[in-house]
Amino acid sequence: MERTKAWKTFPFAKLERSGMEAEEMVRPHTSYLKDVWRAFKRRKTALVSAVILLILVVLVLFGPMMNPYNYYSNDYTAINSPPTAQHWFGTDTLGRDLWTRVWVGGRVSLLIAILATLFPFLIGMVMGGISGYFGGKVDMIMMRCIDILMGIPAMIYNILLIVVLGSGNISTLIIAFTLTGWMGSARAARGMVLQIKAREFVMASKTLGASPARIIFRHLLPNTLGIMVVGVTLTIPMIIFAEAFLSFIGLGVAPPNPSWGQLISIAAEVFKSYPYQFIIPCAFVSLTMLCFNLLGDGLRDALDPKLRA
């Protein structure tokens, strides 16, 4: 009884509200990159990998300046010297300082790795974007061409190209890797474009009269970029390895220019007597590849659209 009375005396009053007022926003403003960074920070292995890579890049850039030697002059008083206070990583069979050679070689290896990954990715994304957006016959023809090109084993193709283009310089390697490497990313980009182009913001752009180029470059490709970046970081170690392999069999960078593969190749001949000459560049190749792989994994998790609203 008491309750009924209370109900009667304090009826619910209708609140005035304007239908036009949109809801307020409470969440502070965060940018896309900030969100990614927050997710990335939580993956410790990826973070550590990124830091190690950063240190490697600094050493590659400034390492050669830290001692008085250069990568090509010989010190006949210290041939095959083990690591000492003068020669921090020792010297090779011609008395060249290995500390300097490792970092100068790292410049070459990383430069090739980064450029020979970026170029094929850019080409692949544009190709995949065109193929996926237009679909139909265009898509069919482009995909069959890619199938055929992918049917040729990449390493044979690479070696042939290097033989034709002339071995021994960096640009040859980059061109060869670009020509053999764009197909995979074209396929990946096409797949993502096919998914994204059915989304309504792409249709909205079309109904506004946007040109295909605008749709591909403003809407489709930028939205594949997050996942493509992961592909890039995972391809870099493969290119480092391929470059090392080609240099090892004498098709890479010509001596006296060092690269990591070149250093390993020279050191392999004296591996039993002077293992440090072999182990040191090997260790850096392995470390770099491992870090790029772990970084790629971490980025994939951080950028995964399924973990983000």
Place this chain on the structure above:
Amino acid sequence: MADQVLFELKSVSKHFQVKNAGVLKAVNGVSLTIYKGETLGLVGESGCGKTTLGHTMVKLYKNDGGMITYKGRDIWDFNRRQNMNYHKNVQIIYQDPYASLNPLHVVRQSIAEGLEIHKLYKGKKRTERVMELLRMVGLNQEHANRFPHEFSGGQRQRIGIARALAVEPEIIICDEPVSALDVSIQAQIVNLIMRLQREIGLSYLFITHDLSLVKQISDRIAVMYLGAIVELAPAQSLYEHHYHPYTSALLSAIPIPDPEVEKKRKRIMLSGDVPNPINLGGGCSFRSRCPKAAKRCELECPQLKEITPGHFAACHFAE
């Protein structure tokens, strides 16, 4: 209501080839007229081709049969300039506010896209225009530099509306703009859409499956069933007299917000399912569920005919 015709659809069809199954006639001979300044409601159940029709009108699909004319000209006969002009004048608001904005573009970029494409308003004026549009749809200027994922569904729909309004269109096709929102927000968005019509004098093709909503906002209503218009009438007239049994069934399904009346409400329950829209035979497509179905309905497909002035129905028994 001015009598200037904006859109005229003459037995428009859009068919899809379905692998190993045949032809899906999503839109099958639709004839409609949309006048300047009016709101034409298009209702029908899921899968009846409402959205396909809307998308055909904004040239996302090319119609397989029939003709769509805009201000008297076939929309597929435009030259480049006329085509751009068409895209400026005919805009669409999409159903899913979560998929209709590019996640990488801040609101300002999304809204300004049409301005960029059509080279409207240069430099500082363009920013001012974006701010004005934000105000028009009830958002703040601080929202301009935020990303879509920071907004709620209703707010995103407002952004979608601002994007469509930016190019000053004559007609907006609203493709179920509120069906993904919850009811309180639905009211806000519908009020916004109607206010904009009063202020700017827009025309709407309002696609929805919400019958009580369409009654509120439409001047005329078209009822669609399996790719065809079965009844077309001024809103008031349709709710007072309906001649097609499908319309009657639909209208009887509207709940009434009064428990006393609601209890007495009689629903017409349709028996049977929607027939497979792939490879429909001849005859009336509604006959499998129609209480009035007769021999004639199997043989002959009923055409839209004028029952009373301005009120059309496609049923053999309509009088």
